[in-house]
Amino acid sequence: MVVGDPALHRATRAFLNRRSLLLKLAAVATAAGGTYLLLRPGQVDPKQVAARAAVIDQAYGVRIGYGDPASFYVPPYGPRDAIIPDGHATAAAPADVALALDAIAQSLAVYPPGFYASLCKAIFLCGTLRFGNEAAGGTYGPAWIILAADPSVGAGGIRETARLGVHHEFSSLVLKRAPLIEMRWRMLMPADWEPDPTNDQALRHDGGANVQEGFLSSYGATSLENDFNTYAETAFANPERLIALAQDDPVIRTKAALLLEAYAAHDPRIMQTYRKLGLNRIASA
Incomplete structure (x- = not known):
């Protein structure tokens, strides 16, 4: 606070x-x-x-x-x-x-x-x-x-x-301008989920893989913003992983689609990038 x-x-x-x-x-x-x-x-x-x-x-x-x-x-x-x-x-x-x-x-x-x-x-x-x-x-x-x-x-x-980091940190600037996306994202968080209360506590998570309940890593589960950041980092730096996970997990698929929607709402030219990376399959879904 x-x-x-x-x-x-x-x-x-x-x-x-x-x-x-x-x-x-x-x-x-x-x-x-x-x-x-x-x-x-x-x-x-x-x-x-x-x-x-x-x-x-x-x-x-x-x-x-x-x-x-x-x-x-x-x-x-x-x-x-x-x-x-x-x-x-x-x-x-x-x-x-x-x-x-x-x-x-x-x-x-x-x-x-x-x-x-x-x-x-x-x-x-x-x-x-x-x-x-x-x-x-x-x-x-x-x-x-x-x-x-x-x-x-x-x-x-x-x-x-x-x-x-170029992708990870930049996504926070995108999220700040997408309050409706943030609201819809929050609805996808587990019912009993609580964010970590402090920055240093969140940073103690080792970032290991954790795709349970729609999180891409244990670090992503520490806050809604960190979750969004982790999705952005994966989408633009390792799109194959996000595409594969989205095929089998409806929560991951929905979150990924929301991420891409937030970027496209800012500038629809990003769809060119989606096509190059194969992310258009998620965006269209």
Whole structure:
């Protein structure tokens, strides 16, 4: 519950639900450790990192920012909007930013031109991101998302967090603009279901598979928003899995259709993406 100035409540409510994105990737981090060591900060030219970020900005109309997390905002918002309630972020090293950039570009390419930028004006990269004692892979603000390039998960973990986080965090900006979809989604939750009360408690879930009662993972079951995020991440990064599950589970099929409806209501050009990924079979159903 948020108390105090109602204007501050509106400014910060976008930060109230946090998600963990593959931050327990010990196996991936170990396997990718050798690659990561080749990209130590001293071996990365910050000018080249900035140039690569600028290329992505120009191609997709989405600013790629990093550095001091206090600067993570875009106009008309200001420094106060960069504050992450109950969270703390550190600056990312240039080498870790470099690891995330290609994965970000790969995921942005899924969407029709201008679709992503119409809701998300910037993607900011921090180093570590924590809520309480729990590490997180991303969060979002009123018109931007923040992804963690956390060196503790290794090169593979940084890339995968970025690749999935582009879809995962962006979906919250879509859901905020689809109150009727949210209401219909809530009706599909189990009768005895209760969301986790705090961000750090939700982040303790390991994200293991759990397709019972319409959830794609145990982490997705921690809140309605996290459930929606997990569906979006799966739809755009692993559509084959969502299509297969939707064939056999009516709740998953209905949730998936609602997700696709929310995106299409914002911009029907997303149907082009659905056809490319095979998701049009769910949308039509």
